Amino acid sequence: MALLELTDLTKSYVDPDGRSQRILDIPSFTLEERQQTALAGTSGCGKTTFLNIIAGILRGDGGSVIFDGKDLSQLGEGERDALRAREMGYVFQTFNLLEGYTALENVLLGMLFGPGPDPARALALLDRLGLGDKYKHRPSQLSVGQQQRVALARALANRPRLVLADEPTGNLDPVHAREALKMIRELCDEQGAALLLVSHDPMILGTFDGVQEFSELNRALSTVEDQA
């Protein structure tokens, strides 16, 4: 059984003119345990919405999102929150670290709503990512690359089975981007987590085998193009 299996997923939103716009129409998508895959797509094509639905932050209008045998579309918001906390890690383009907290506390925050804070593991992760001596630093005291690594440690803190990465290197220069991607992939591999990464950066996408174009996956985009 696949770790993640999407079938006939649809999502629409109402635009400012009051018209319903379909942004997602995905007949099928699967991700196996420990699989690392990348989706390529331009900005505004619905990639983030897609990840948010998988994470359970949003709910699709139709279809099913089966994660580890559970259909997220049938779960209540609280159950989806709990599942996300325990089983998924999320790496954002803007890292979304909390400024008032140290690097260690940011990682511990990632654990708060899952299995519970484990400072030893949090420190080990930060150490593994080269931040062993910076765990007391606040995000503003860290470089952008270091912030990215704290975000990665937080995403992996709960030993998730799936890491969702939304343009994770979008704010980094090419050298740091390559380095960050390497770390994400290595750590997911080490931790046994599957990785679903979305990006529009060819350099990043080039490191994955069999990159899927999001426009091919999402029929809503081709419909828009046909209409155009």
Added chain:
Amino acid sequence: MTGAGSLFMIVRHSMRRHVLSTVVTALSAALASGLVMAVFSISTQSTRAFSGGKVGFDAVLGARGSSLQLVLNTVYHLETSPGNIPWSMYQEIKADPRVALAVPYAVGDNYKGYRIVGTTTELFTDFEYQEGKRYTVSGKGMIFDPTLREAVVGATAARDLKLQVGSEFNPYHGIRYDPGSKHSELYRVIGVLEPTNTPSDRVIWIPIEGIYRMGGHVLRGEEGEEFEAAAGASIPDKHKEVSAVMLKLSSKQAGFFLQNQINRQGKTATLAWPIAQTMLDLMNKLGWMNRILELVAYLVVAVAAGSLLASLYNAMNERRREFAILRALGARKGTVFGVIVLEAGSIAGLGALGGYLVYYAILGVARAIVLERTGVVLDLGAVHESLYWTPVAMVAVGVLAGMLPAFKAYSTDVASVLARA
């Protein structure tokens, strides 16, 4: 770390990050909490002190008029005397078998604003202001000789006027200090009383004969005939008069019968009995003032709650991203709601703790003022029930004030907030 521990960690961070608004809001909660406790506690204590406190005497006999004025004038040494009664009335009541002790008071003079009361030595030898406690002269002092110009000074008066054994002073006419109305008679302090924490601490006691013989004092006695005492000559009883007679009764029934006899059947005097009831009537009449103070205290609580609500609500815009991130990390809506409510409750709780400082500060100032003005002592250590329920109520009000911002946090649209981040 437990779930609650996690919430506390987030709350602690938030309070630290918004330290100024946290401190200001907690201060306003402290002020509100302290004010409520002070209003209730001082109101209860002063009512108890003025109406239920031990004053030693059971009743006061004085000129026909207001019982309240009589009690205020003789027990609390406030207000003016309602008039005088003849010496014969004092002798009559003293001889009454229903009266255990009768001590005459004559007022009308002061020394720099502190009352001079003429009385007899029985006040020091026979009168107990509390069970088993008599006025005691400190150190090597003595009680006055009724035939000499000697004074025994209450502890507060002695301290404030810097009078000690051997000090001499000239009384001033009237109960209010007027530097132009100085009597020529010179009195010598023969004793200073130990503090009693009663209004008597503010009094200067002299022999009652001294009041009669003070220059310019005109006695009208029994028949209203004017009489001025001459030096060296005795004063016939028919010319003597007293401002009041303080009575210790032999039984409760005695008070009932005497009151009936003097107040209902007689026409020349008033018996204020029981003293506590007279003061309780006054307190009840002044009850509206307490209601207003309570209302003001409640309004301050409302303002504190409003400021808590405003400070948390205003911070919500800035914190929406924080809550969206927490939600993305798996925090439930209820958790985010709980964070805000817990934060509101914590700030109110800090304020409630600070409220005790405010309470003791207000009580300390009130105690000093009441003691200075009336001689009545408010107990700093007295435990009023408001000291328990006010902090609890303050936290509850804080939690309520946190509901609206908490709901705003609860309704954060995670995806759209993160998309804008």
